[in-house]
Structures are given as structure tokens and as C-alpha cells.
Amino acid sequence: MSRSVLVTGGNRGIGRAIAEAFLAQGDKVAVTTRNGGAPEGALDVRCDITDPDAVEAAFAQVEEAHGPVEVLVANAGVTKDTLLLRMSEDDWNTVIETNLTGTFRVAKRASKGMLRQRKGRLIFISSVVGLLGSAGQVNYAASKAGLVGMARSLARELGSRSITANVVAPGFVETDMTAVLTDDQQAKIKDQVPLGRYASPDEIAAAVTWLAGDGAAYVTGAVIPVDGGLGMGH
Numbered sequence: 001m002s003r004s005v006l007v008t009g010g011n012r013g014i015g016r017a018i019a020e021a022f023l024a025q026g027d028k029v030a031v032t033t034r035n036g037g038a039p040e041g042a043l044d045v046r047c048d049i050t051d052p053d054a055v056e057a058a059f060a061q062v063e064e065a066h067g068p069v070e071v072l073v074a075n076a077g078v079t080k081d082t083l084l085l086r087m088s089e090d091d092w093n094t095v096i097e098t099n100l101t102g103t104f105r106v107a108k109r110a111s112k113g114m115l116r117q118r119k120g121r122l123i124f125i126s127s128v129v130g131l132l133g134s135a136g137q138v139n140y141a142a143s144k145a146g147l148v149g150m151a152r153s154l155a156r157e158l159g160s161r162s163i164t165a166n167v168v169a170p171g172f173v174e175t176d177m178t179a180v181l182t183d184d185q186q187a188k189i190k191d192q193v194p195l196g197r198y199a200s201p202d203e204i205a206a207a208v209t210w211l212a213g214d215g216a217a218y219v220t221g222a223v224i225p226v227d228g229g230l231g232m233g234h
């Protein structure tokens, strides 16, 4: 397999592990970030997904190098946590604009080429928090829940062209995003996880490469939890 794969936010954390997993399979991988630093072997594309012109330019660069995107992994995301009454319009807008609207932008642009090819895989990285809710994260949880509605709508719109749209909902993963939590917060979280630990980024990547592979050709509109059992029941 040597498909054209695009991973947003692939210079660190979960996105980097996803990009490396596709590279290891022999795919042509492009990674978009604001700051660069894609893994070796990937096409390093600068693109702030909150900027529509930058998204257009990034896709042009990827298509020129690797051909139309066959697998899109919308992974780039940010948090701006605080309690509702302290949450500013800016805190809300930054998170929605990056996590939700940014994903809409890249999915729309990627689906253009997928419709022409009559195949494609859209994979969105959501979060257990989008389904369970989380005090202090109304912006983040809303953005991540929005990805489920978006993926399921795309599954219906694009299914007749053999394009699937799925969501991976990680629990807590060892990355920069969770490194900011205090030891006490981390211990409390681990107490609630049946498997009693965080995920490694590779464990999220394994679900993503499965969704992108032949074995998942009949899976669409699904939400795959990779959360150590934290979200059981949703």
C-alpha cells in the first residue's frame, strides 16, 4: 500500500505517532502543523488550519508531491480550559475554530479529491470528553462532540462513493496536552480508568491505521473508543 495520507498536527503527540505508523506501512505521508517538525520521511507542510487560504495552499502542496489525499486524519486540536463563567469568547472561539471548524475545512477540501477517486477515508480524532462531558472544558467537549455529528453526516453524504467517515475517541493519552495536569489530577483520572493507566500515542495510532485499512472497508459513522474503558456505556 502506498497511499497519500494527510495528518493534521503530526509533529508531536498522537498525530506524530499516527504519521509514523502510516510511514511504517509504506504510505506517503504529509504532516501539517504551524511550527514544523514532521517525522523523518513525511512531507513537512506549514498550515494553520484556522486559515482557509493556508488549508488550500497546503492541499495544493500535498497533491503536487503525493497526489490526491486518500486518507485524511484530522488530529490537530487545542484546549483552553476554564469554568463556564470565566470562559471568554476568545477561549470558546479558538477551540471551536481549531478543533471543529478546522476539521470541517480539511474534510471538505479532502473530500473533493476523494469524490473524484470514488474512495477515501476520513478519520477524526475526538475525545472521550466529547461524549462524557468535562467540567472546565465546555468549549473542548462541544468541539469534540461536534466531530461525531460531522462524521456521521459525512458518512451519509459520501457513503455511496465508497468514502468512509469515522471518529476515534481517545481517553487520556501521554502527550504534552496531558503533561500539564498535576500529579494529583493524574492519579484521580487513572483511578477512574478500568485499565488504570494512560494510553500511549501508539495505541491511538493502531485504531487509526485499522480504520484506514482494508479491514475496515465496511465501517463508517462509527465512534471507536480507545480509552481504557473510561467512557464505557456511551
Ligand code: NDP
Binding pocket: 008, 009, 010, 011, 012, 013, 014, 015, 032, 033, 034, 035, 036, 047, 048, 049, 050, 075, 076, 077, 078, 098, 125, 126, 127, 128, 169, 170, 171, 172, 173, 174, 175, 176, 177, 178
Ligand atoms: P498536542 O498538544 O501534543 O499536539 C497538538 C497538535 O496540533 C500539534 O501537532 C500542533 O502543532 C497541532 N495544532 C494545534 N493547533 C493547530 C492549528 N491551528 N493548525 C495546525 N495545527 C495545529 O496534542 P495531542 O497529541 O495530545 O492531541 C492530538 C489530538 O488528540 C487533539 O485533537 C486532542 O484534542 C486529541 N486528544 C488528546 C488526548 C490526550 O489525552 N492527549 C485525549 C483525547 C483526545 P503546532 O503547534 O505546531 O501547530
